[in-house]
Amino acid sequence: MFSLKDKRAIITGAGSGIGAAIADVFALQGAYVYVADRDEKAACETVARIQASGGLAEAVVLDVTQETECERIANLILPLDIVVNNAGIGHVGNLLQTSVSDLDKLYQVNVRGVFNVCKAFVPRILEKGSGSVINMASVGGIVAVRDRFAYTTTKFAVVGLTKALALDHSHTGVRFNCICPGRVETPFVKGRLAEYPDPQKAYQEMASTQLNGRMARPDEIAWSTTIILELKRQLEMSYSFV
Numbered sequence: 001m002f003s004l005k006d007k008r009a010i011i012t013g014a015g016s017g018i019g020a021a022i023a024d025v026f027a028l029q030g031a032y033v034y035v036a037d038r039d040e041k042a043a044c045e046t047v048a049r050i051q052a053s054g055g056l057a058e059a060v061v062l063d064v065t066q067e068t069e070c071e072r073i074a075n076l077i078l079p080l081d082i083v084v085n086n087a088g089i090g091h092v093g094n095l096l097q098t099s100v101s102d103l104d105k106l107y108q109v110n111v112r113g114v115f116n117v118c119k120a121f122v123p124r125i126l127e128k129g130s131g132s133v134i135n136m137a138s139v140g141g142i143v144a145v146r147d148r149f150a151y152t153t154t155k156f157a158v159v160g161l162t163k164a165l166a167l168d169h170s171h172t173g174v175r176f177n178c179i180c181p182g183r184v185e186t187p188f189v190k191g192r193l194a195e196y197p198d199p200q201k202a203y204q205e206m207a208s209t210q211l212n213g214r215m216a217r218p219d220e221i222a223w224s225t226t227i228i229l230e231l232k233r234q235l236e237m238s239y240s241f242v
Ligand SMILES: NC(=O)c1ccc[n+]([C@@H]2O[C@H](COP(=O)([O-])OP(=O)(O)OC[C@H]3O[C@@H](n4cnc5c(N)ncnc54)[C@H](O)[C@@H]3O)[C@@H](O)[C@H]2O)c1
Pocket: 012, 013, 014, 015, 016, 017, 018, 019, 036, 037, 038, 039, 042, 062, 063, 064, 065, 086, 087, 088, 089, 090, 109, 113, 136, 137, 138, 139, 180, 181, 182, 183, 184, 185, 186, 187, 188, 189
């Protein structure tokens, strides 16, 4: 029976959407969850919800773009069993609609942020000789998504860096995987929808591009992390897609 009892996990961007749902699921499975987010209020709300359901969680204010902060938090809370690099931001636009600062901003969070967290946490997890790192990529890390030029490039980078980590650290007992969700109904997507003249129509259009004609729920993505943690542990698998 799957359980995360006695496991300690950090989830970045866990104040909202998919990260918050992963925090809920991990806590439900018995893990001690560090709910990391640059938004303290959002992190505390996730923690309060988990604690109200009898789970174990602690808020960590962390902006993943800040390298020294990642190091400081790692020194405070390691050892850990699970790291979920979920924090990420979006941008709508093709090349012509993407400025250098748009691109830099997206890289700082979506790529450099994953790197910073890995640099801070992975060495000591490797020393321990067991653990799992899960990076949140996107379907935009496998195929191009229309009018998401910068976002697509960052998520291809997340897939690439996950493969590189899995290859370089195979046979260490530490596994590196990423998840590539399609559209998930989170504040991230709802914020974008609100920018359209007809949000309801935009919702239907976005949903119709998905294979099953609807957007995923955050908890569906959260449960897919448990597939990585359990089935892939049994198979000792790294670098695959869910
Ligand atoms: N929603 C989707 O359709 C979808 C699809 C595929 C992949 N994803 C990916 O899933 C992840 C989560 O997306 P979501 O939809 O839940 O987003 P969301 O906006 O609902 O939540 C993201 C959280 O990350 C936090 N965050 C942002 N920048 C941060 C930083 N620098 N440091 C720490 N925390 C930071 C935010 O405060 C927020 O709480 C992202 O990496 C996103 O690219 C989302």
